Amino acid sequence: MKNTAGLVLAAGAGRRFGGPKALAEFDGRSLLDRAVATLHNGGCRQVLAVLGAGAEQALAAATEAFTPVMNRRWGQGLSTSLKAGLAAVPQRYDGVVVTLVDQPRIVPEAVRRVIGAAEEGAAVAVAVYAGRRGHPMYFAREHLDAIAAGAVGDRGARDFLAANPHLVREVECPGDPLDIDTQADLEALTRPAGGPHLIPS
Template sequence: MGNTAGLVLAAGAGRRFGQPKALVEYDGRSLLDRAVATLRDGGCRQVLAVLGAGAEQALAAATEAFTPVMNRRWGQGLSTSLKAGLAAVPSRYDGVVVTLVDQPRIEAEAVRRIIAAAAEGATVAVATYAGRRGHPMYFAREHLDGIAAGAVGDRGARDFIAANGDLVREVACPGDPLDVDTPADLEALQHPSPA
């Protein structure tokens, strides 16, 4: 389904959650394992995961195979993880699908649709949910340096996407991009309130 790598950003400390989100379990699996499996099942030929806070524990607990990328500067924001991850994507890949570790309801079908958009010629493809942009996102290799150059603090690819709107293909996707930022968020996913 294309010569594409996958990248999970999973280095943060999860301060609002109380532990690194890579270690958090949802429905019997860690968020890290879920994100890696989603990218692989969606068609990514190799999955890399950027680790920082709790990296040793995350590696020890992981059951899914991935290539770890260590970010010693994780405390300086999401941009440092994105830069480390993009720099680590092997040159044999034409592009990379990026996702976040804390969105466990993103589906492999979303990854498949993003990769399909790339196969049709998109060099930047962004998943949408009910018309709102989210992850996963695809970036062709030709854009990786520009994205890394524009990533600052907790701003990842947002500025690059805003400045290059003519390149962006929006791809309607199934699933739910809800972030698990706090234990209450996790509880709400595990035990949704009756309608």
């Protein structure tokens, strides 16, 4: 398995949600614990989580092991969390798998697949669900500075990906990248679904 770290972006205040989403629970576990466990179980040797709003509560409530990265600028957009997280990835890792705290149906197999693409030579590997790009995303060490430099406001790696299509390998993945933006979104996930079944982790 490639020497890979994991990174969860979990610093936002969750204004539409009503509070920091890292603290919210889905299926009996906090979204932060679920995201950290998904990266660990997918093959990441160390997981970092960028915290901001509600950081003390998130640390106190966490049951999964991770390295906290504090983002005091979390109110200035997702890019500040990505920059802080990428800068904190220890030099011993060849690359990092990035995911978001508010996507609890991302599964470990998706993490394994993007790492697998990296082992086959991909510098950037992006999960794809029914033709649409999403998380997790793998970034090789040599591109972390450029990705951070291109992140602005709430735009993370999007501009880097658009400018470097030759580096990107799309990887079909199981799971569901649905974002939880509101309490209604979270409640909808807990109700029995009538649609197609997702591939379990």
